[in-house]
Amino acid sequence: MVVRMATMSDGNVDAIFHALADTTRRDIVTRVIAREQSVSSLASEYAMSFAAVQKHVAVLERASLVVKQRRGREQIVHADPATIERARLLLEHFETLWRHRAEAIDRILAEDPEH
Amino acid sequence: MVVRMATMSDGNVDAIFHALADTTRRDIVTRVIAREQSVSSLASEYAMSFAAVQKHVAVLERASLVVKQRRGREQIVHADPATIERARLLLEHFETLWRHRAEAIDRILAEDPEH
DNA sequence: CATTCGCACAACCATTTGGTTGTATATTAT
């Protein structure tokens, strides 16, 4: 039986990293983690059109990093704890991988200082 | 005096996340962490042209996640420990941010179970 | 009711991306 690591091979991993590959979007995530805000409230922080910020939020939404929740005539953007934890685990996996490799290199260097 | 957090605001953070936002590229990183390989060796693993894989490696190279080193007529791709550590710290920062927020939420829920 | 506010959505545009094929160059093998 082949065990497929769902968390690592899922297609939306692409979406998560892609969503984080933009300064504005990382900033939006940081802001809404600190305090949930309406889309227009977010938009007022950036030197670009409302529609542009709206699109950025949509990208984050596709990656499930944020969720929108209607409140009156406003749309409140807040961080999605579940996906954020998923992303964290994802990144932790890479970290572990890299750390193991780094330790292996250290071990080799420690064993043979001339090579 | 304004202290600028170099690791977080640098422009190549975009490049790092973008580089990781593709299944093939994440796979390349994983492979070369495990064992450094030539570009053609990598290319043989995927159902796409050599040039396409070459481009993927170039993207990873721009993000400094991998480094190429000529050996004979081959170009050996290996992971760059320095940038990988940088990426790890970067992700750890987000993790911390999110964890703090999660703790804050937990605290609120614990204080007021009805709200 | 009329207006304003917050948002959705479409159309448009320039640039980038991820892929292709084709050509050129350097290195190794025969």
Added chain:
DNA sequence: ATAATATACAACCAAATGGTTGTGCGAATG
């Protein structure tokens, strides 16, 4: 010297990105 290998690089293409403006529509305010 010739052939085969490994790579670089350019040109091309369809699709996606990141931005714009404009239009419409439901909700709140006067």
